[in-house]
Amino acid sequence: MALFRRNRSRRATGPQSLRRSFVTPEGVDLQIELGGAGVRAAAFMVDAVSMLVLLIVVTIAIALLFVASKQSALAILWLLGFFVLRNGWFVLFEMGGRGATPGKRLMGLRVVARDGARLTGGAVIARNAMREIEVFLPLTFLMSQAVQGLADSFVTIFSLGWSGIFLFFPLFNRDRLRIGDLLAGTWVVRTVRGELGADLARATERPRRIFTEAALDLYGVYELQTLEDVLRSGRDDAIATVAAAIRRKAGLPDDHDDRGFLDDYYAALCGRLERGLLVGRRRADKFA
């Protein structure tokens, strides 16, 4: 069972981050990223629309068959189908191996247990049964009232306020937990699938520039990784700006090969900072 500890040290530094410390049984912190409120709302909308479309299609199909055959079995089928769709869509998909509904999959999210253990059926049912009071109850309430033309302002305000509390609940806690997540011990994490970027300091056939100690002493890890981002983005204007800034600070003349210059500077700086790591010296940024 993975240990889970809130990472408080990051709060001081940046804006509120959705990265959470998540230590595996092997003792490595995976630094998982939680799904943000916007992405999760989008995933829910995708699911809601899919359910609605499915419901409409099936209803039309059953209605046509009903007219043709007059079998009350079709009415039973519809009733049971509606029940399964309403309560089973989220539960069945999340209990599958992917731990995600189609909407969540599309948005790159999955449901996992907060303690890192297996996601149990009980947890999935608990987190989705709460959806009944979060979304469906106020909706049905509002709709049945509106259909009967009885929707007085009190009822409307009450049901909107009710669903508002639950709907916006994820915004009021750090871990973006729904009421259902809270009760089931789950949270929703991003599952990003990334490619391994090319090695920027790989061996080349061409000779590399040599920089003085003073030129390499200008920057720390933070600047190195910013330089990495610039090189990977491959934008010429950014490369030209950064190359000019480094040349100016190091007092180096312009040799009209910005990309080659930055490649060599990156490799040299990276090698130098790594040698520092080996002797236990991590220079966080240029001010350190």
Next chain:
Amino acid sequence: MTDTAPAAVSAFAPPQPVLVNASRFRAAHAADWERLEYLVSRIERRSVRALQDEDLLALPLLYRSALSSLAVARETSLDRALIVYLEQLCTRAYFQLYGVPSSALSQLGRFFRSAWPTAVRSIWRETLVAFLLTVAAAVVGYVLVRGDPSWFFGIVGDGMAQGRDPSASAESLRQTLYDTKGQDALATFAAFLFTHNAQIAIFAFALGFAFGVPTVLLIVYNGLTLGAFLAVFAPKGLGFGFVGWIMIHGTTEMFAIILSGAAGFRIGTAIAFPGRQARMDAAVTAGKTGATVMAGTVVMLAVAGVLEGIGRQTVTADLSRYAIGLAMLVGWLLYFYLPRGRHGVVPA
């Protein structure tokens, strides 16, 4: 070749094979990472069954080696792309190895074998409270309607009464109990009742979150309705028949509603009075237990729906109805509360 001037830029070193750790590291392990990524992608797209035996055996080893690569890379390398890639890869692999639920069939088996009865047993106190509340409410409903029949319309809506109110004649009431005509429509009605009751059961569970107050209201209302109906039938000499009519499915249905109410109470009390646990932990434990009980009540309500839609229409003798109802009750009680071996009992 090094220039002595401080601004030495024209100086070039001959090509060196490797400059930084990340390059050595990538060269040594990239093949393993790629294989792990391929395997994890296959599991994510299809299922774990899509893997060959040898791949399956290699998976944990590859996962651990990637994890150790991540730990080493964090300490010795400054190549951020490498670290981010390894973090993503290890997270994906972790959830495939540790976080995946077991197969639906084995979960279902465990649910009926141990998880459901265990969960039901563990909320026996709440179940007892919900049962007593139902009985008390039924008595109150009975007494109220007997005393003043106009209470009936306050308790039972017109849609549910369907003419079975205090002003109805004994003959028409008798018909509602023993008439077997129009079976088709009744089967549909049973399906409607099942979905409706199951939805109510889910609400009773979910509303437990508000400290159980709405759940109490639901349970009390359920009992009141029962008492009110009894007060309509009993004075006309149909009490015995009515109890048989309701019992054939009612023992299952009422039990299910009492259990789902109890599941709601468990959540409400866990949040209000977490005891020695942290409130959050108490809520999680109660939520999982409650959800397991609640999922079971949906099964019970489906059984009740079948008994109501089919059983009640084919069995019209009072005694047979009593027998079936009591047999169901005894069956459920034995299934839930009969002591059984400790082994194989896994908490939900």
